[in-house]
Amino acid sequence: MQDLIKLTDEIIEKVSACNSADALNDVRVEYLGKKGTLTLIMKEMKDLSPEERPAFGQKVNDVRQKAENAIASMKEKLEAAATAEKLSAEKIDVTLPAREQKTGHPHPCQLALDEMERIFVGMGYEVVEGPEVEWQEYNFTKLNIPEGHPARDVQDTFYINDQILLRSQTSPVQARVMEKGKLPIRMIAPGRVFRSDSIDATHSPSFNQIEGLVVDKHITMTDLKGTLSQFARELFGENTKTRFRPHHFPFTEPSAEVDVSCYKCGGTGCRFCKGEGWIEILGCGMVHPNVLKMCGIDPEEYTGFAFGVGLERIALLKYEIDDMRLLYENDLRFLGQF
């Protein structure tokens, strides 16, 4: 018996002295292997009396159990140490530069447009498009701009011939949508428009507008005001105030221009808003009854409002871009900032 206790101590001591998986395995083979010490002791059992056998067997098994536990826990320890060593050897300098992943950048006009589309889609507007090369009929006549009206001047509009031109506004999409006759209408129509302006910091012969149109029963000027005020708050921030000023457009009556409070200075006046505290952002109004009539809608039954926003203007304001030419140069040093 004394031997067995000693043997246990001996095994545990040997196990704890192991410093590698191989050494540990050697210990295991030495004591627990087929020809190991404990296996041999177990074989001695046959020499014992049947009465003594169970107790002896029990004791030997205890030793074996202890030895196995010791080996297992040592094995775990050794493995953990080995892993730690390996990981430590794999240490990297995490501050080394990132491996560059090439990514493209959206155009600031598209960013601004996406945001406006989100706002209006959220309000139940459908986003549609119309042709850029357009009949004069849609660009002018159906918008209450008759022959001879100064707005038709060739100084402002690019003509292909008498009847076909490059649309000078997105408003012809209004006429096209109304003509389809599906009511009610809530739509916005973004797109390219063309005016005969030379290129400079604030002008371009081609730019983008977003047209808006709502036609339904009982649409009012207060609806227009509420809608655009909400739009301005969503686009420029919750504290944005709007100011509606009377204006004139041939296809709306009453008409208005809309200013928003300068979001740089909050309306106190700064260099950004040229000291005025207000920045003009769009034109709007109630759809002129003549326009409704020409597009086959009864103005006695239906009313509507329309608005037109200059996309570039919004992008320039929102992203504080000081020169419109940057928008069409496509300089990566510029685009990369969006």
Add this chain to the structure above:
Amino acid sequence: MNTPISWIRDYVPELDVSAQEYSDRITLTGTKVEGYTVLNKNLSNIVVARIDQVEKHPDADKLVVCQLFVGDRTVQIVTGAPNVTGESVGKLVPAVLDGGKVAGGHGGEPAPEDGIEIRAGKLRGVDSYGMMCSIEELGSDKNFYPCAPENGIYFFPEALIEELGLKPGDDAIKALGMDDTVVEYEITSNRVDCYSVIGIAREAAATFGKELKLHDPRKTGNEENVADLLKVEVRDTRLCPRYMARMVKNIKLAPSPEWMQKRLRNSGIRPINNLVDITNFVMQEYGQPMHAYDYDTIENSTIIVECAGNDEKFRTLDGQERTLDDTVLMIKDAGRSIGIAGVMGGENSKIADSVKTVVFESANFDGINVRLSAKKAGLRTDASSIFEKGLDPANAEAAINRACELCEELGCGEVVGGVIDVYASPEETVRVKFEPEKINGLLGTEISADEMKRIFAKIDLGFDEDKKEVIVPSFRRDLHCMADLAEEVLRFHGYDKIEDTLPVGEATTGKLSFKLMCDEILRDAAEYHGFSHAMTYAFESPKAFDKLLIPEGDKLRDAVVISNPLGEDFSIMRTQPLNAILTSVAFNYNHRAECCRLYDLSNIYLPHELPLTDLPDEREQLTLCAYDKDIDFFTMKGVVEVAIRKLGMTERPEYDASSAQRHAYLHPGRRADILYKGTCIGYLGEIHPFVVKNYGFKDGTRVYAAVLDVPALLEFADFERKYTGIARFPAVSRDLSMLVPKDITAGGIEKMIRQRGGKLLEDLKLFDLYEGEQVEQGYKSMAYTLTLRAGDRTLTDDEVNSVMKKVLNGLSTMGIELRS
């Protein structure tokens, strides 16, 4: 339009607001103020001073020492002005005293923002307590003060001293009419009545709730009758609805009085003489352009209004010869043209200094015709730009009578009695039904009918209580229907006073059109692969065709041409998207970008026929273009395939090199049309080295482009997705290593393998391609891995072998040998 506030106050005497408040509030009622200029902002402590003594400076030849009486004392001022001499003694001058301010220097250099302060000091050792001023130092110039000297101190002219009773010590700025604020308005084209001081005054009175005090021209004229001295015949009453003429004889030309000069000057108009000033004054006051003819030059004392002859040559009073046609309305005498109606008079009837008798014309011409005439004559004048807006015929009468009144008042001549008035069919008064409930319905307001009527009265609209109609005065050319009245109500009720509401009623679904959804996916795919979004112009130069090597006669050269372009560089609508994107990519190359990937998503314009009789086909193109060491033909191909897969196009596109011959701008050995289910959906390739050079890249730069035709994609794009399950049975892989004749393409091989592999062939991957030493001349070595799988069972060896056998048989018909 620029108008001094003091002139508005002539008609609205009770107007007592600051310039800022005036601007803010009148803007909100629809007369937009662009800005205002306080003329005396930088002028202070400037008095009328009398020069009492002029002595030579003891130490400086060019300076003189003056004693000036300033009302309560005498001050000494040293000046170097060339026009102050011994002879100046007794003259009155504007002088700024110690601590005062002037607007600018005497050299006419740009004036400093806050003016220049003047302090007492010594000039070459002699004390000087101020400065005598030139007109430039006061912030104006000789154009507006014709009696100012070319160079030197302004001396108050005798007439002005007499008119104002000027004496030393008086406020010199007031005497010069500079105590004023000039307001600049943006008048909308519908409000032609507001291109006049009276029109703006009416708006101001209504805005601020003050009384408008208009002046009715006094009856003028001697006992003669102009009708006995002049005949007027209007032969085109459509283009000239009304023609009025009056006559003034015994003309005495002289400078006009200060009050009139001040009004003109502060409106930005140069005072000339009493006669010219009167017509300019009336034009400002009433918004009615007038013309004055020298009666003695009018042949046969007859004025005829009719159109010019075709190709008629006519010399306008600025000395230029103009060529006209038979649509241009002219003023003629018995024998010849003497003016282009509404645009400019002729040199032949110009008022000379020797003029004795003047005929005033105050007419109403068709606005559109005047605009077209001005364009044909190449001459847009102040008069034509007003006439073209379409004037009120009633205004012609008020204006001509006002001009005659002023002639008498200024002693400009003797007004002849009577008025010639050819007014064939007087306009009918416009009446609009008053429907307050409809107005409120449109506005979303609850404004009372009485309040609306009060607003109408404020702006001089009449009201017929019996018929419940608003009577529109003739000067309001813009009011025709209920919506127009609604705007008038809202302007004075206040745009800012109405509520914010949101439309109610039937709900609508907010969404993007199918095409816009696809656009979004294409943009995402491009950006995901490192391409940035470029925006380009739709029009370009026809030179682009040559730069892109597009041959003469190619269909791409049939472009829609703009008839009035900004210049050749913007004259045609593009028929291909490459010029614009290559220009942008080259821009980055020239700015030394190491690499550049751009994409454009916009239209090309393909005419159905030329000249255009129908709208062209606008086809949106996704154009990818790049130079980058990490990009080659196959990268572009990969981007294209991701883009179309994202659109739900799950089939494999095919690439056709032979049909791509049409793309002359692409490298002949590296270009392909992209086919999807047999339809061409775009093309890609390396840009031809000649084209690359044409855009300014260095030789050897490899630039790649891929173009997808969005309308073609839309035919196939599909957002329906169906889950087909994950394969449950194992796949079998077999490698095929082949010796392939060089001219057989991978596409051909894959097509064959797929065809022969049938349903069991799940995937096919090229894993090796080799051409070189170890391969027989004329051959290349290619190796594919085939993955075979059945959805419902594990494949047996026999099945696999049978498929492989079919594949191998197919390949061998192409002359392909299996390598061991």
